[in-house]
Amino acid sequence: MPFGSTAEAVRAWVDGWVVSRGAAEPTREPWGFTVQVGLSKEVARHVLTAADGATVRKLAESSVAGVALKVFVPARTLAAWLPAGWGLLDGHAAFMAASLADVEATPGLPGGYRLSSWSRGGVTRVVVRAADGAFAARGQIAVTGTTAAVDQVETAPAHQRRGLGRAVLGTLAEAGAGQGARAAVLGATEEGRALYESVGWRVLAPLSAAMRHTEGGAP
Known part of the structure; x- marks a missing residue:
């Protein structure tokens, strides 16, 4: 593995992604990172390095439309954690x-x-x-x-x-x-x-x- 841990790799992904897309510097959170993206279809994203059902549900319930959740679990697991009114985004399968x-x-x-x-x-x-x-x-x-x-x-x-x-x-x-x-x-x-x-x-x-x-x- 080219990284010491998956958490280290996720940090590299967040740091590189904000440069690639011209997004704001990431804000460190207890559960991961928040990135201000600034687009009409994605105003911000939460990248969860430590995800569980309670954390995902709490973030989802407090997030407005246009805020995406990025979670390192299978789609079926994330779907089971989401509250009503939320849906999975296409185009996500593996972190490599x-x-x-x-x-x-x-x-x-x-x-x-x-x-x-x-x-x-x-x-x-x-x-x-x-x-x-x-x-x-x-x-x-x-x-x-x-x-x-x-x-x-x-x-x-x-x-x-x-x-x-x-x-x-x-x-x-x-x-x-x-x-x-x-x-x-x-x-x-x-x-x-x-x-x-x-x-x-x-x-x-x-x-x-x-x-x-x-x-x-x-x-």
């Missing part, structure tokens, strides 16, 4: 980590694809475009000392299963290592988990998230 030296090197891209990258404000972004210039894949990494957070990895449906995700992850690992990071963390979907594991990432804990329902009925 990797030693950047162990992440598979960047493979070559299929013919016609072009990869570009740039760094600004502590964040390196990678974009792959198709031969016609259309978006194909992307990802970014924020380095905070010797650790980093990989974020917003995405491949367009029309360009999946062509090795583009592997190329993005390899490029991000090289960029992070080049800036002094030795280990990295990320939050994965169930679909993305297999890709990450295939290039050297390992699951540290389950990850699920929830938010209060809107008037339309969706979180």
Whole structure:
């Protein structure tokens, strides 16, 4: 394990995520961290490093719409703890980590694809475009000392299963290592988990998230 504990890895994730997204500095809480995000769909988030049903319910009952809970338990467990009016958020399954030296090197891209990258404000972004210039894949990494957070990895449906995700992850690992990071963390979907594991990432804990329902009925 590239971190001394899961709690240490979670702190690295929070620190890297706020840099990646331009969010406020995290506030330490007895149960984890609060981050002011400042978006209309997510005004803030509570990241719980020590979660139990009573803590989750208390936070949920005191949180307004637009405040997300990020909890390192299976989705079914979080669902059982939520009060009425709350629902699970899609796109959360596993909290993962990797030693950047162990992440598979960047493979070559299929013919016609072009990869570009740039760094600004502590964040390196990678974009792959198709031969016609259309978006194909992307990802970014924020380095905070010797650790980093990989974020917003995405491949367009029309360009999946062509090795583009592997190329993005390899490029991000090289960029992070080049800036002094030795280990990295990320939050994965169930679909993305297999890709990450295939290039050297390992699951540290389950990850699920929830938010209060809107008037339309969706979180």
